[in-house]
Amino acid sequence: MTACRPACFPLTTLLPAFAVLTMAASLLTAAPAGAQSGPVVPPAAAEAYRQGVTAHVRGDHAAARTAFETACNGGSVTGCVDLALMLAAGEGGPADAARARTMLTSACDAGGVGVGACHPLAVMRLNGEGGAADPAGARAAFNIAWEADEPHACYDYAVMMIRGQGGERAPVDALAPLQKACDWDHPAGCYVLGVVMRESYGSLRANEIAEAFRRACDLGDLRGCDAPLTSRP
Numbered sequence: 001m002t003a004c005r006p007a008c009f010p011l012t013t014l015l016p017a018f019a020v021l022t023m024a025a026s027l028l029t030a031a032p033a034g035a036q037s038g039p040v041v042p043p044a045a046a047e048a049y050r051q052g053v054t055a056h057v058r059g060d061h062a063a064a065r066t067a068f069e070t071a072c073n074g075g076s077v078t079g080c081v082d083l084a085l086m087l088a089a090g091e092g093g094p095a096d097a098a099r100a101r102t103m104l105t106s107a108c109d110a111g112g113v114g115v116g117a118c119h120p121l122a123v124m125r126l127n128g129e130g131g132a133a134d135p136a137g138a139r140a141a142f143n144i145a146w147e148a149d150e151p152h153a154c155y156d157y158a159v160m161m162i163r164g165q166g167g168e169r170a171p172v173d174a175l176a177p178l179q180k181a182c183d184w185d186h187p188a189g190c191y192v193l194g195v196v197m198r199e200s201y202g203s204l205r206a207n208e209i210a211e212a213f214r215r216a217c218d219l220g221d222l223r224g225c226d227a228p229l230t231s232r233p
Contacts, residue, residue, distance in 0.1 A: 006034075045074030052082065065092030072201075081107050081117045088124065093111055101130030118145040119153040139166030146177045154181035155189040162196065171196050182212060187221035194227060202230055 009090025026151035041049070052067030080103055084190055086092050104121035107114035122141035125134040139160045145153030155183045156182065158174035174196055181189025194212035197205050209229050216224025 041076045042074055045071045045076040045079060047197050048074060049076045049079045050116045052079065061086065061092030077107055077110065077112065077114050081114065084117065085120060088120065097124065097130030110146065115144060115148045119150050122153065122156065135166035146180065149180070151181050151184035151186045151189070152177065159193065172200050182215060185219055187216050187219035190219060191216035191224045195226060198229065198231055
């Protein structure tokens with residue numbers, strides 16, 4: 001088996017349903033309405049956010065979008081992030097990628113709960129959605145997101161370093177985010193972790209390489225099931 005070129009490791013693409021919204025149902029019971037780090041959310045904005053989550057869960061995307069707009073205008077950062085994701089996907093109304101990208105940028109830059117905006121922002125920057133393609137900006141946003149334990153961002157940031165997108169090639173530096181992605185049960189993260197360790201260290205880390213490939217296989221990435229532990233010359 002020859003070493004896998006960067007093209008073997010596809011980056012995450014921007015999907016209509018993002019993590020913030022797919023996790024919304026759990027937010028209703030896991031935390032008080034509108035709960036977020038940073039400034040306290042005004043009660044009206046918190047209630048609007050709750051209504052938006054409820055509407056989105058039941059499939060009324062137009063109502064959800066309106067509620068998230070109200071929540072955002074009232075001071076809920078999570079409302080702004082969810083609204084931006086709906087604008088990017090064209091859920092509940094016309095798509096507006098440019099506005100979505102601007103809102104995600106503001107949320108990501110703000111930190112705190114806004115860090116949840118950094119991964120989708122990175123994908124938009126990378127793909128040139130809502131503005132010019134910005135690989136360096138994408139890599140910077142992925143960096144923030146992976147440090148916040150976003151599994152897909154861990155993988156995407158690592159792949160950019162392996163490819164040398166948005167900065168220098170740094171395969172060895174990609175090991176830390178790949179390990180975190182694998183620890184969070186990201187199948188491709190485990191497989192690529194094994195590949196990078198194999199290409200960088202060979203038999204010196206044979207046990208770790210074998211474990212990474214085994215986990216990839218167990219998690220459903222079949223490339224890990226028969227991957228050789230050493231590179232062929």
